[in-house]
Amino acid sequence: MLVGGIARGMSGFGTGMIVVPVAAALYGPKAALVIVVLIDTLPIVPVTIPALKIARWREVLPVLAGLSLLLPVGIQILKWGDPTMLRWLICVAILLCATALVKGWRYAGPRTTVTSLLVGSVAGLLSGIASIPGPPVIIYWLASHLPRLIVRANLMALFFLTEALSIANIWVAGLFERQAVLLSIAAAGPYFVGLLIGSRLFGLANDKIYRRVTFVLIAAAALLALPAADPLFAALGRPVAD
Secondary structure, three states, X not given: XXXXXXXXXXXXXXXXXXXXXXXXXXXXHXXXXXXXXXXXXXXXXXXXXXXXXXXXXXXXXXXXXXXXXXXXXXXXXHHHOOHHHHXXXXXXXXXXXXXXXXXXXXXXXXXXXXXXXXXXXXXXXXXXXXXXXXXXXHXXXXXXXXXXXXXXXXXXXXHHXXXXXXXXXXXXXXXXXXXXXXXHHHHHHHHHHHHHHHHHHOOOOOHHHHHHHHHHHHHHHHHHOOHHHHHHHHHOOOOOOO
């Protein structure tokens, strides 16, 4: 949680890709989504408010509109899907997204409102299934040559509003369970500390080195959380979600 918070505070993304695969392995995909959404709502407010003032809303709103369309679809897939298959899907999706980001892939097509809606729709589907809306939006916005500060602000504004939409959809889907909520409360403290550390480090750390370390952590979390790694958790005496 601390590492996920630092990543989020520095770059505006990273929480879901680091926390979700491990949480899904330990507590199940549904609980993992609830945990990430809850810890990433109230604690993020102090570092998000400044970002809201400098975000470029003409870039954010079309993506948010597309995201809101397919977010409920992703949550329904999560609700009714097989947990083991969902864990495979989540981990593979995260590894593919991390590969795309570390390779520096950029969107080179037209930048229209329709394109923004489509990018947001993909982000919404990923957000509903695994709370990882970031990669398609990052690939899209980094290609716009917006300043790093603006990209970070846009991401933080988008993800903050996404969490509000996620809470509403999770509530409607009936996925708020007692264990997941209690785990979220316990994790909120370390996550908030990580956010503050990451916000302080923003602009100070070498961006290239930071990104490499972040993506190594993301890849490690996804690989360790694959169902194929369940015997490792069992050997360590940790229960694995059904």
